[in-house]
Amino acid sequence: MTDPTAVFHRVRQLVPSDQELVYVTDDTLVTEAITLMHGGGYDQLPVVAGDEILGVFSFREFALRLNSQPQLLKHGLKSLVVEDFVEEVPLVRETDRLDFAVRQLRSSGTVLVGDQNSLLAILTGEDLVAYLHRLAEPYILVQEIELGVRALIESCANETVMSGAIKNALSSKYSADLSRMPVRIEDLTYDEQINVVVNGRNYPLFQPAFGRHADAVGLQLRPVGDLRNAVFHFRRPLAVVEVELLVETRDWVLRRCRRFSARLKGGDENVA
Template identity: 40%
Template sequence: MLGIDEKLTETERLSAFFHMVNRLLPPDQVVLAIPPEMPAGEALSLMRANGYSQLPVKQGESVLGLFTYRAFALEVAKMKKPAVDPSTLAVEEFLEHEKPAYARLSDEFRGLVDVLDERDSVVVSGPDDLIAILTPMDVLRYLYSVANAFVLIEEIELALRALIRASTPDHELFLTCIRNALSKKYKDKELPQRLEDMTFDEYVALLRDGRNWPHFESNFGGTRERTRGKLEPIRDLRNDVFHFRRELSIGDHKALTTCRDWLLRCVRKVHAREGGRQ
């Protein structure tokens, strides 16, 4: 009924619309668990070698707790005059300092933000069914992947407006450029008077019009055709992003980043020309 493959699990169906824990987990994550009798020094070496900040301690299929740098440090701090080298102690001696928090794949991640802030990790998906370890960095990377296109498009659009304003400082000149580029489109309708009332495609139309280009050339650089070629694909990507038509490819993200970096250079050029600091 919802247009989702009925063969998918309930969690997979829900995560098609909502941000569940299963969407936050890195696809290539390998969970490295250690036995409770492993010496702490050996566990610390494993953590350093793999870039982990914690390791789940398992007996059979049961998760007994988490061995972390923090747990090791707290236990060592308790030993005023340690009779033994703490690195030789079994990791189970350190588990009282880290009480694991658990989450299911179908949980909403927003409810875990405070938990991750406090504990630095969450065990997915339960004491007897270790699937993954969720960390604040996993959440950050996921949110970055979701939001990156929106952030880049915001920067592109705001920079484009700023450059158009800088190129047409006189309002009457700006209105003339609008008439040149958009009169046929609007016909008997009132033309927009402000950039904020225009679409991204209309920004491109301003620059695309040969009568307008001399006013924009010095700030955008290059040729009218090259500028058009840089911006028109962004228009289409913008529509895909804001209407959730598809997931962007790596190439799409690269195109957005390239356009954003180009406009940043244009803005810096204008700023430097006006005597400001770069």
């Protein structure tokens, strides 16, 4: 049985799957902590004392503290320990809601995941951006593809010509009730738009924008329809290879738009 709460975004989903939790104790020398951070590419490290989570040691806090308290360097850099540069940051649970973690990240830039005696992960704004990008990327790609295709279609025909092209491609589909047949391009489904473009009677009209071969256009654009439905109806997450297909198709549509726009600006209407 599926847990119905699993559909809600939680803090645990922000934690990178490959994150290796590295921390230092409060008595660690600053020079050792900096060496560890530099070697691992970290901007900050959690600081613990026994079972207690104290906060984080960061390049930012270290620089700010030295700037405001230069006397800390009285005995030299090698004498400093991270305890004197700990920054307290919010502690969130892995089951907390995403929006709660976002508010904490906006205020502090870093949060620790766990409880006061058990550290599980560290999260930064970069982790949030990466997570939201993974969520949003399929939607953005589908939007760019669909709107790009529509823009190319609209650049080839006015409303009157478009109405005729729609009839050529879709009359048989709506033969039982022609009054239901769309007359505007924005009222068509994605698949119907592709059918209008690659229709044998219509393609000479759209060839300048889409290229010489209708079959190639169909092969490039049709697979997006099923992926679009999976994305917008929340049927399933897309596999990496499917997202890559959307990226490839978006790039193809963008190239067609750029090429067509450049030829029109140059006064060349034979852009195929």
